[in-house]
Amino acid sequence: MVLDDALKNMMLKTYDSDRIKKEALKQGMVTLRQDGIQKILEGVTTIEEILRVTQT
Numbered sequence: 001m002v003l004d005d006a007l008k009n010m011m012l013k014t015y016d017s018d019r020i021k022k023e024a025l026k027q028g029m030v031t032l033r034q035d036g037i038q039k040i041l042e043g044v045t046t047i048e049e050i051l052r053v054t055q056t
Contacts, residue, residue: 001029 001024010020025031036050 002027 004027007020007024007027010023014020021029033050033054036045036054039045040047040050
């Protein structure tokens with residue numbers, strides 16, 4: 001994720017993580033889970049490992 005000025009300002013002005021995440025996703029951020037799914041498809045890791053690491 002590239003932290004541009006808009007995201008930096010948003011982080012400084014609010015603690016609303018949902019709002020920050022939505023903006024970052026709009027700007028093309030890939031979540032850890034999304035990246036993990038890609039790695040599963042590439043055969044780099046397993047579903048179990050991604051679920052273990054990304055459980056919320």
